[in-house]
Amino acid sequence: FxxxxxxxxxxxxxxxxxxxxxxxxxxxWKEAMEKLHDTTGRPGPATxxxxxxxxxxxxxxxxGVSWYEAAAYAEFTGKNLPTIYHWNHAAGTWAVASxxxxxxxxxxxxxxxxxxSGMSPYGTYQMAGNVKEWCWNxxxxxxxILGGAWNEPRYMFNDQDAQDPFRRSPTxxxxxxxxxxxxxxxxxxxxxxxxxxxxxETPVGDQVFQIYKSLYAYDNRPLEAAVDLVDESSGSYxxxxxxFTAGYGNERMAAYLFxxxxxxxxxxxxxxxxxxxxxxxxxxxxQLWRFRFLVKSGRAVVYPIYKGTYTRGDELNSxxxxxxxxxxxxxxxxxxxxGRTIDYIKSRSxxxxxxxxYVGFSWGAAPGAILPALEPRIKTVIxxxxxxxxQKTLPEADAxxxxxxxxxPALMINGRYDNFFPVESLQEPxxxxxxxxxxxxxxxxxxxxxxxxxxxxxxEMLEWLDHYLGPVK
Numbered sequence: 001f002x003x004x005x006x007x008x009x010x011x012x013x014x015x016x017x018x019x020x021x022x023x024x025x026x027x028x029w030k031e032a033m034e035k036l037h038d039t040t041g042r043p044g045p046a047t048x049x050x051x052x053x054x055x056x057x058x059x060x061x062x063x064g065v066s067w068y069e070a071a072a073y074a075e076f077t078g079k080n081l082p083t084i085y086h087w088n089h090a091a092g093t094w095a096v097a098s099x100x101x102x103x104x105x106x107x108x109x110x111x112x113x114x115x116x117s118g119m120s121p122y123g124t125y126q127m128a129g130n131v132k133e134w135c136w137n138x139x140x141x142x143x144x145i146l147g148g149a150w151n152e153p154r155y156m157f158n159d160q161d162a163q164d165p166f167r168r169s170p171t172x173x174x175x176x177x178x179x180x181x182x183x184x185x186x187x188x189x190x191x192x193x194x195x196x197x198x199x200x201e202t203p204v205g206d207q208v209f210q211i212y213k214s215l216y217a218y219d220n221r222p223l224e225a226a227v228d229l230v231d232e233s234s235g236s237y238x239x240x241x242x243x244f245t246a247g248y249g250n251e252r253m254a255a256y257l258f259x260x261x262x263x264x265x266x267x268x269x270x271x272x273x274x275x276x277x278x279x280x281x282x283x284x285x286x287q288l289w290r291f292r293f294l295v296k297s298g299r300a301v302v303y304p305i306y307k308g309t310y311t312r313g314d315e316l317n318s319x320x321x322x323x324x325x326x327x328x329x330x331x332x333x334x335x336x337x338x339g340r341t342i343d344y345i346k347s348r349s350x351x352x353x354x355x356x357x358y359v360g361f362s363w364g365a366a367p368g369a370i371l372p373a374l375e376p377r378i379k380t381v382i383x384x385x386x387x388x389x390x391q392k393t394l395p396e397a398d399a400x401x402x403x404x405x406x407x408x409p410a411l412m413i414n415g416r417y418d419n420f421f422p423v424e425s426l427q428e429p430x431x432x433x434x435x436x437x438x439x440x441x442x443x444x445x446x447x448x449x450x451x452x453x454x455x456x457x458x459x460e461m462l463e464w465l466d467h468y469l470g471p472v473k
Contacts (some may be wrong), residue, residue: 001062003049004076010036015072021141035166036069045069046168059112061131061173062176067143067165070134070174081136082177083187084144084160090177091128091147092121093158095107096280100154103129107151107289107454110171124175128157135418138190142419145172149413152451153362154287155277161419161450163403169449190256194390198344198429204401212396216374218247225344228254237259237295244344246307247336255341256286256303263298264473265350269358270294270301271341271378273364273371275385275451276319278309286308292363293458298472300351304341307333319363321393325399331352334367335374335459342377355379355469358408359461362386362420362451365412366399369430373405380468381410382461385451387421388430403433409440411464413457415448440468 009015010425020032038044044051047064063169065073067081074081092099103118103126104111120127126135127147135144139162148156149171163172204212222245229241240257259267272291288302294301294457308330310317316330338358346353358378360368365386372378388399395401414427421427423445431443444460446452466472 001045001065001073001399002053002058005044007076009072009076011432015075016068017075018068018071020068020166022164024141032068036168037068041395047170061113061126062079062109063110063131063173064168064170065172065174066168067134067145067163069168073174074176077176078182079178079206081134081174083183084135084137084146084191085187086179086183087127087133087135087175090120090122090124091157095121096128096154096158096277097282099128100157100277100280101283101285102408103154103157104150105129105148105152105154105156105287106138110150127175132156132161132169134172136188139193144191152449153275153277153290153451155275155280155362156450158280159276159420163417163419163449167417174186185457195425196388196390196392198388198425198433201400203394203404203433208429209401209405212401213374215396216332218336218339218358219248220343221245223340223344223347224252225347226396234261236292242344244340247340248333253307253337253340254284254305255344256284256305258288258295258301259305260295260300262296266352267298267300267350268352268355268357268469268472269345270299270359270465271338271345272301272303273306273338273360273367274303275362275364278306278363279313279316279319281310282313283311284306290454291359292398293454294359294461294465297462297465299469301462302341302345304337306337308345315339321389321391321397323393327395328394328397331370331393335371338371339375342375346377352453355471357382357465360386361386369399369403369434370397372408372410373402373435378408381406381408382464383410383412383430384457384461385414385421386412386416386417386430387414387426389443390426399430400433403430404435407437408466409468410434410436411441411460412443413452413460414443414445415450415452416445417448418450420450 020027038048042051045064099118132145132149142162144162154214225244231239237258246253359382362385364381368383
């Protein structure tokens with residue numbers, strides 16, 4: 001890419017063959033080029049200085065580039081930005097459980113090309129994590145950018161994302177393809193997505209809701225709890241793996257408990273619901289960096305292994321809602337798993353029985369509009385990077401019918417550029433329909449992608465918990 005810059009690539013209009021569109025308006029060549037400069041106002045990626053990459057990063061993937069810059073560089077080299085279909089095939093997203101854990105999703109920054117061992121089926125490295133990669137296809141004026149970045153959850157490897165083609169985030173890069181045959185117009189075309197207009201839908205009435213609610217009830221059987229593992233190796237917390245009787249069948253379920261070493265029991269407790277990578281993983285790799293700050297604040301975090309996730313994986317193979325009994329039954333399982341986890345919390349003297357929070361992360365934020373409506377023992381709710389879904393499911397598991405029955409204080413934290421849960425169509429309808437008193441609910445939208453980074457989340461979340469659960473001892 002440095003060769004492209006040095007060859008005057010930003011001044012040679014023959015490489016820039018795509019119309020420049022911003023907010024529906026076509027820009028001139030001059031207007032577009034005025035947007036595409038480095039930190040010193042010279043030609044180059046947004047992360048560069050004086051048209052040069054940061055010192056020592058010659059072997060890092062180029063980042064801070066828009067889709068237009070990636071497309072122009074492809075013209076310069078005689079290659080192509082891959083379609084999303086070619087990209088997914090080469091990446092081997094079906095093998096996410098094997099690739100993503102070996103890739104750079106550490107939250108610590110980008111690394112040199114080839115540093116990590118997460119290899120896709122055809123020998124490519126770092127298609128998962130490190131920097132996101134622009135692809136050719138368009139979606140409602142945006143362009144797809146796949147693979148996830150170092151500061152995102154691992155499920156972003158096999159989940160879609162599409163962004164404004166002018167955006168030049170430090171985590172945005174690309175990878176080129178050389179086609180061996182002509183690519184079909186359909187593969188190059190615009191991608192249609194499902195859409196659901198919540199402004200035209202109405203939640204069910206109280207009488208019908210009580211019937212739905214009865215499906216989630218479970219018998220309060222003895223927990224028969226056991227502590228299977230105690231790990232004191234961390235300097236800031238102790239980790240326990242506990243098991244107890246589930247709320248259905250003859251199953252037992254597990255939960256991980258993280259107890260602060262600095263603090264005074266009984267600890268306020270956060271019940272955590274993870275992102276969609278939990279459905280793909282088959283080991284209990286919990287990515288502690290996402291919630292470690294909650295433990296450092298002096299609170300306990302309990303992380304249930306919900307039915308269909310991690311080592312309790314089953315026939316559920318997608319976190320996306322569907323109008324099937326399989327999905328509906330799992331929503332009911334998750335409610336019972338959360339209920340039994342709270343039963344366990346209330347069985348321990350070192351946990352505060354009256355100050356329990358629900359924190360849902362990404363996928364876990366979506367059932368955050370369902371589960372608290374069924375669990376009055378939850379005192380407050382924090383939903384990070386979530387919203388309603390475009391996809392419909394059976395009405396007895398559809399969040400639109402539960403959200404008005406969520407009465408707890410609720411904080412929603414989102415990214416303005418979230419492709420999964422767009423602000424106007426999915427975030428705001430959920431926030432509006434939550435049954436929480438207006439004075440006790442808050443929607444914070446950061447200028448970020450799907451999930452805002454921890455440095456933005458921490459202040460909002462900890463202040464919210466301090467206010468509604470009280471300061472920790």
